[in-house]
Every structure is written in C-alpha cells, then in structure tokens.
Amino acid sequence: MQDGFVKVAAVTPEVRVADVAFNVDACVRAAQTACTVHGAMVVTLPELCLTAYTCEDLFWQDALLSAADKGLADFARRTADLNALLLVGLPVRVNAKLYNCCAVVCGGTILGVVPKRYLPTYNEFYEGRHFVPGTTDVVAIDVGGQLDVPFGTSQLFACDELSELVVAAELCEDLWVPNPPSVAHAMAGATLVCNLSASNALVGKADYRRDLVRGQSARLLCGYVYASAGTGESTQDVVFSGHDLVCENGRLLAEGKPFGDGLAVSEVDVRQLAAERRRMSTFDVAASGVQRGYHVTHFSLDECETRLTRYVDAHPFVPADPARRAERCEDVFNIQAHGLAKRLAHTHSSHAVIGISGGLDSTLALLVTVRAFDLLDLDRTGIIAVTMPGFGTTDRTHDNATKLSDALGVDLREVNIGDAVRQHFSDIGHDESVHDVTYENSQARERTQILMDVANQEGGMVIGTGDLSELALGWATYNGDHMSMYAVNASVPKTLVRHLVRYVADTCDNPEETEVLLDVLDTPVSPELLPATGDGKISQRTEDLVGPYELHDFFLYEVLRHGASPRKVFRLACRALGKTYDETTILSWLKVFYRRFFAQQFKRSCLPDGPKVGSAAVSPRGDLRMPSDACVALWQAELDELR
Numbered sequence: 001m002q003d004g005f006v007k008v009a010a011v012t013p014e015v016r017v018a019d020v021a022f023n024v025d026a027c028v029r030a031a032q033t034a035c036t037v038h039g040a041m042v043v044t045l046p047e048l049c050l051t052a053y054t055c056e057d058l059f060w061q062d063a064l065l066s067a068a069d070k071g072l073a074d075f076a077r078r079t080a081d082l083n084a085l086l087l088v089g090l091p092v093r094v095n096a097k098l099y100n101c102c103a104v105v106c107g108g109t110i111l112g113v114v115p116k117r118y119l120p121t122y123n124e125f126y127e128g129r130h131f132v133p134g135t136t137d138v139v140a141i142d143v144g145g146q147l148d149v150p151f152g153t154s155q156l157f158a159c160d161e162l163s164e165l166v167v168a169a170e171l172c173e174d175l176w177v178p179n180p181p182s183v184a185h186a187m188a189g190a191t192l193v194c195n196l197s198a199s200n201a202l203v204g205k206a207d208y209r210r211d212l213v214r215g216q217s218a219r220l221l222c223g224y225v226y227a228s229a230g231t232g233e234s235t236q237d238v239v240f241s242g243h244d245l246v247c248e249n250g251r252l253l254a255e256g257k258p259f260g261d262g263l264a265v266s267e268v269d270v271r272q273l274a275a276e277r278r279r280m281s282t283f284d285v286a287a288s289g290v291q292r293g294y295h296v297t298h299f300s301l302d303e304c305e306t307r308l309t310r311y312v313d314a315h316p317f318v319p320a321d322p323a324r325r326a327e328r329c330e331d332v333f334n335i336q337a338h339g340l341a342k343r344l345a346h347t348h349s350s351h352a353v354i355g356i357s358g359g360l361d362s363t364l365a366l367l368v369t370v371r372a373f374d375l376l377d378l379d380r381t382g383i384i385a386v387t388m389p390g391f392g393t394t395d396r397t398h399d400n401a402t403k404l405s406d407a408l409g410v411d412l413r414e415v416n417i418g419d420a421v422r423q424h425f426s427d428i429g430h431d432e433s434v435h436d437v438t439y440e441n442s443q444a445r446e447r448t449q450i451l452m453d454v455a456n457q458e459g460g461m462v463i464g465t466g467d468l469s470e471l472a473l474g475w476a477t478y479n480g481d482h483m484s485m486y487a488v489n490a491s492v493p494k495t496l497v498r499h500l501v502r503y504v505a506d507t508c509d510n511p512e513e514t515e516v517l518l519d520v521l522d523t524p525v526s527p528e529l530l531p532a533t534g535d536g537k538i539s540q541r542t543e544d545l546v547g548p549y550e551l552h553d554f555f556l557y558e559v560l561r562h563g564a565s566p567r568k569v570f571r572l573a574c575r576a577l578g579k580t581y582d583e584t585t586i587l588s589w590l591k592v593f594y595r596r597f598f599a600q601q602f603k604r605s606c607l608p609d610g611p612k613v614g615s616a617a618v619s620p621r622g623d624l625r626m627p628s629d630a631c632v633a634l635w636q637a638e639l640d641e642l643r
Contacts, residue, residue: 001041001162003568004271005306009040010193010227010254012262017052017235024050027088028078030262038265041301042085042165042263044194046229047116047172048100050075054235055200059130065093069128072103072110072144080108083302087169089196092183094141094151100131102169102196103144104157106299112150113143116171117181117509124200124238127173137183138295141170153181156190156289156296156552156557161303164270166190166289172197175212175226186220188289191270193222198229201241206258209243218250221276223268230262243311249273253310266310270359275563314576315550316557317614319498329503332496332613336488337371340463343486350378351460353440353451355481356385356405356412357528358397360497361489363404363520365465367504370408370486383410388450390417390443392528394538400520407513413454417446440529444480451484461485464608469494469549470608471618472556473593474600482603490610491617493556494549496524525549533620546596547589551577555593560616560624566594566638584643592637598632 011034013026027045034040047053050062050071058064067611070089079086080350085106092101092113099115115134119127138152146614159165168185175182175195182193193216199209209226217224223246230242244256253266269338275285289296319325344352352369356362369383385405389398405412421442425432430439451462464484468491476482489497498521505517530540554573558564564572573586603619605628617623 001165001301001303001479002305003565003571004069004164004269004274005267005308006192006223006270007039007265007267007306008042008044008163008223008225008246009034009038010044010225010246010264010286012046012227012230012242012244012255013049014230014262014426015049015052015232018055018058018064019052020064020071023052024071024074024078028074029084031079031082031084034263034265035084038263039307040084041306042167042192042225042264043087044196044225044227045086045088046227047089047196047198048091048198048205049088049229050234053229053240054233054238056126057130059091059098060640065091065098067094067541069144073146075207076105076108076110076144076146079105080480081590083304085159085167085301087194087196088234089171090255092141093323094153096131096226097132100127100171101134102171102194104155104167104169104297105241106301110144110149111147111297111299112295114143114155114169114171115151116174117153118173118177121172125173136293139333141343143301150295150297152295154184154188154292154294156185156188156294158189158296158298160298160300161194162270162301164191164274167192167194169194169196171195172199175216180216182220182222182224182290186222187284188286188292188294190289190617190621191222191273192193192268193217193220193224195224195226197226198233199240201258206241206243210245210252210255214244214247214250214252217247221273221280223248223270223273225268226262231259236435254494266307267306272562272564279563284397286496288334308571308575310582312572312576314554315495317493317616318499325499326503328496329500332492332500333368333371334501335611335613336368336492337375339368340368340486340488341375342371342378343461343609344372347461349460351382351384351455351458352463353384353386353452353455353458353460353623354463356387356401357393358387358400358404358520359523359528360494360520361465361467361470362401363517364467364492364497364500365463365488366404366408366410369503370410380409381411382460383408385410386413386451386454388415388417388447390421390447390529392443392526392530392532392538392540394528394532394536396519396523397528398540400516400523403516404520405510407510407516415450417443417450421446428493435530440527441477441480443529444477448477448480449485455485463488464610465489467492467497468616469553469556470620473546473552474603475594475596476603478603482607484608484639487608487610490607491613493553493616495553507527533562535581544599547592548581549579551586551589552593555590557616560618561599566590566635566643570642587639591636594632594635594639598630598635600632601626603626609634
C-alpha cells in the first residue's frame with residue numbers, strides 16, 4: 001500500500017448452477033489465488049456467485065437460500081487468514097423478502113451486506129420476479145451466522161492503514177441506470193467502487209460494457225473493479241462469458257476478456273485519485289460519508305509494499321500508438337496555430353518576427369507561425385525569420401535555418417551579433433575569453449533585443465520559441481529567450497516537440513522542407529552559446545548539462561499533473577524508465593529537477609501569453625500559481641532519504 005497503490009482483483013470462478021458447496025469452494029480458491037499468488041488486497045467476485053445467478057425460480061426454495069447463508073459463513077471462515085477485503089455475491093433473506101446482495105468480508109468477519117438497488121426485469125432478465133430493490137437506509141440484520149450486520153446500499157468500507165482507500169459496492173444493473181448508486185458513493189468519499197455483475201454475452205456487448213466501466217471511473221475520479229459471471233452460469237437461452245475489468249479515472253488498467261482466464265489484477269492509485277479530487281473544485285465530496293447518510297465500517301489490513309505491475313507510461317506526453325500520436329500532433333498544431341491566429345487578428349498584425357536558429361524549438365515555432373498565417377490568408381512573406389549567428393553557431397544549424405526559411409517562403413534576414421556583443425562586453429568590462437553565464441546570456445539578450453526592435457520596425461509581434469521543459473527547468477535567459485509577445489511552444493514539452501516536427505516532415509508535400517526537418521531532428525539539442533569544437537561541431541549539449549529530457553518530462557508530468565511526492569515520482573520513474581537508466585542516474589537527475597524547478601519559478605511568474613495544449617502547464621495565469629520564493633527543503637529531505 002506504499003505510495004497509495006492498492007492491488008485489486010476481479011475474479012470469475014467457474015461455478016455450477018445451484019451447487020452452493022461447489023461454488024463456495026470455487027470462490028474460496030479464487031480469493032486465495034488472487035491474494036496469495038497475485039497479492040490482491042481487494043477482491044471482487046461476481047453477482048450471486050455462491051448460488052449462481054441463473055437459478056431463476058429456485059430462488060424460491062428454502063434449501064437454496066439456507067445453503068447460501070451457511071455458504072457465506074463458510075466462505076468467511078475459510079478466508080479469514082487472507083490479508084484482503086473480499087466482496088462476494090449471494091441472495092439474502094430479510095423480513096420475508098429476498099435481496100440480491102454483495103457481502104463484504106474481511107478477516108473472517110462479515111462487515112456489511114449491500115443489496116442491489118436496480119433490478120432488471122426485461123428481455124432475458126427476470127430479477128423482479130424473485131428479488132426486491134435494496135434501500136439506502138442501513139439497518140442491522142443477522143446473516144451468515146453473524147448478528148447485527150449492516151444492511152443497505154449507503155455503506156462505505158474504510159481502510160484504517162490507508163485513509164484514501166474507501167470501498168463501495170454496486171451490483172450489475174446499478175451501473176447501467178441513469179443515476180448509478182456509485183455516484184452517491186463517490187460523493188460520500190468512495191475511491192474504489194466494486195461491481196459484482198452477471199452480464200451475459202451478446203455481440204458487441206463487451207465493448208459497450210468496457211466503455212461504461214471506464215467512463216464511470218472517469219466521471220467519478222475513482223477506481224472501478226468489475227467482475228462478471230462466467231461460462232458456468234450458461235443455461236437455456238443465455239450464455240455468460242466472464243468479463244473482468246479494473247479501471248482508474250478513465251484508464252483501463254487490466255482486463256480479463258470474455259471467455260478468457262477470468263482474472264483482472266492491477267494496482268489502483270487511490271492517493272492519486274484523492275489528489276485529483278482535491279484539484280477539481282467541482283468534485284463535490286463530503287468530509288465524511290456520515291454527512292451523506294452513509295454507514296462507514298472500518299477494516300484493517302496488514303501494510304505491505306505493493307509490487308507494481310500496472311503499465312507506467314515512460315513518455316506521458318507522447319502516445320505510443322502511431323495513429324494516436326499523429327492525431328495528438330495535429331491537435332497540438334491546431335491549438336498552437338489557432339491561438340496565434342487569434343492574437344495576430346486581434347492586434348491587426350500582418351507581420352511576425354521569429355528568431356530561427358536551426359534547432360527544434362525555433363523550427364516548431366516557425367511551422368506553427370506558417371500555419372497561423374495560412375489560416376488568416378496572410379502572405380508568408382510577412383513572417384520575418386531572423387537568423388542571428390553568434391560565437392557558438394555552427395554551419396549545420398545556420399544552413400538548416402536558411403534552408404527551412406527558403407522552403408517555407410518566409411522573409412529571411414540575417415543579423416550577426418558578434419560585434420554588438422563584443423561592444424557590450426567592452427561596455428561592462430567583461431573578458432570575452434571567460435565563457436561564463438554573462439558570456440552566454442549576453443548573446444541571448446542581444447538576440448531578443450534585435451527581435452523586439454525588428455517587430456517594432458515592422459509593426460509585428462515576436463513569436464516565442466521556448467518549450468515547456470525548458471520553462472520547468474528554468475533553462476532560459478531571463479529577459480532573453482525567456483521573453484516574447486506570444487510564446488507558441490510554452491506548454492509543449494521537449495519530448496513532444498520532436499514528434500511534432502517529425503509529423504510535419506512525414507506529412508508535408510515539400511521535399512526540401514522534409515529534408516531540412518529531418519536534419520534538424522538529427523541535430524543535438526543545444527543553445528549554441530559556447531564556441532564550436534575545432535572541427536566546427538556543436539560543443540554545448542543541453543542534456544549533458546540539465547539531464548535527459550526523457551526523464552525530466554516524466555518528472556514534470558507526475559509533479560504537475562498528479563502532485564506526486566518525490567519518493568513516488570522516483571518509484572514510478574524506475575518502473576517506467578528503469579531499463580534505460582539505472583536508479584542512481586534517475587535519482588541524481590530527479591534531484592536536479594526539483595532544485596531547478598523551485599529555484600527558477602521567478603522566470604515562470606512573468607511568462608508571456610501562450611496557448612495551453614495539454615493538462616500539464618506552467619502558466620502563472622492558469623495552471624501553476626507557485627510562489628517564486630518557495631523553499632525546496634521539504635522535497636529535498638524526502639529525496640535525501642531515498643539514497
């Protein structure tokens with residue numbers, strides 16, 4: 001349960017219709033396997049699995065109902081040694097009425113019984129013939145040889161060792177109605193909803209069912225565990241296939257497919273879900289379930305480390321699937337270009353000024369600007385691409401800047417900054433042979449001054465080129481490349497910048513443009529502020545100085561999007577990128593990330609406008625209202641504990 005991860009399982013045992021003893025054995029074995037082999041700490045079994053769902057009028061037989069009650073007691077006794085919360089389905093008699101129920105069991109004790117609220121009585125379903133709907137009121141009943149067991153739909157089960165783990169149950173049809181009970185459960189505080197189901201197999205139904213579960217987990221910001229009855233239930237005109245699902249906030253974590261092995265196991269991050277609910281001011285959740293009329297039962301589990309098996313995306317900003325990646329790139333381009341087009345139209349600007357270096361970021365900014373001009377039917381010659389060779393500019397990047405400008409049909413201008421910077425060095429008394437931060441930043445600020453003045457000359461605006469990753473790390477010269485009039489790349493991470501440029505290279509119909517874009521992609525990322533090597537190659541590589549952007553973008557996503565602690569970010573990074581980087585390397589760059597992220601907030605506090613393209617961004621007007629003088633000590637202390 002460390003870091004908020006809870007191993008959960010949806011299990012479909014092979015049952016026999018009306019054979020309670022056989023079914024109890026099957027459910028016990030299934031629970032034991034899920035817990036001891038797979039490490040599950042919350043196990044969900046199907047609807048009415050102790051009797052089988054398809055008993056029909058046998059539900060009127062006292063022999064079956066008595067056997068089910070004794071079977072529940074037997075199930076609780078035989079699973080008492082499992083370190084898990086278990087949810088099992090059975091019919092329960094209460095005051096001469098019969099309810100389709102979920103029994104919640106832990107440590108040999110029946111913690112509560114949750115009745116089904118909505119009973120399908122249409123097509124092949126006849127539940128209304130045998131059962132009555134459960135009510136929200138919670139009362140005490142005797143069941144499974146145990147007295148005063150809470151009974152009713154308004155129940156939550158809260159873990160003492162992990163406060164964010166609050167479990168609720170609904171049954172099958174409850175999910176399919178317009179207002180599922182899980183809505184109220186989540187608003188009362190449930191972070192994990194377990195559904196015991198008997199959903200039969202029909203053509204196309206599995207896809208719909210999967211989307212329904214996934215969608216409900218997204219709407220409720222919860223984990224959702226769904227276990228459906230298997231082939232042993234099949235009788236007469238209906239066939240059951242089993243279908244087990246584990247979802248979290250709209251994401252499918254694990255699936256036991258229909259007619260499969262009857263098991264879905266993964267880890268639900270309840271701490272992340274709680275953090276997401278805190279972030280969303282519109283998610284109305286009570287301080288306590290009691291405030292919403294819920295009966296809250298506490299349970300205890302032995303704390304243990306949950307081994308992660310869930311997929312952790314090493315590149316959260318970049319879809320792995322080529323088709324989805326292309327779609328993402330097109331979406332991002334459209335957002336960037338339309339945002340810039342609006343600003344150009346609003347300011348009546350027919351000129352845009354952009355510093356073009358031959359690197360990735362300025363290339364992307366130029367491509368976006370071209371698309372914005374095309375959207376407005378403006379002549380591309382109104383785009384003034386300014387290349388400004390300095391002390392570190394190589395022939396390769398200079399040539400790529402000029403070739404790309406020519407291929408795109410923009411106005412290319414060249415201003416060599418060498419003499420101006422040397423004059424500046426003379427003015428302030430700086431030794432040109434000292435290649436320190438003054439040496440580097442003087443070049444960046446000279447370039448920005450040129451761009452701003454050209455924009456004034458032409459009545460245009462300066463287009464910013466810096467990306468999200470650079471802004472997060474403060475890898476920008478204050479009042480240099482840090483500043484512009486509209487920063488089109490400000491919320492695009494470096495790992496995505498590369499794919500956006502690649503996307504244009506693959507889809508444009510201009511061979512010259514494609515050729516130069518491919519070479520830009522092959523060029524090392526560098527600010528080119530230090531002199532080139534003796535053979536004219538780039539001497540200053542950004543990732544050698546600040547670390548791999550692959551790692552930093554992963555850190556950034558987890559910190560900004562999920563608010564994860566340093567320990568958790570490290571754990572997830574090792575899981576996602578451990579085959580590429582060893583733990584020592586990951587930790588060392590993680591420390592760099594936190595140090596720079598906190599120290600450089602003052603630069604982000606005065607960023608120019610720029611289009612937000614994703615859910616993680618650093619604009620001071622939107623996503624990151626962070627004090628410039630915040631202390632990193634708390635986060636640093638946790639990092640120091642790791643190694």
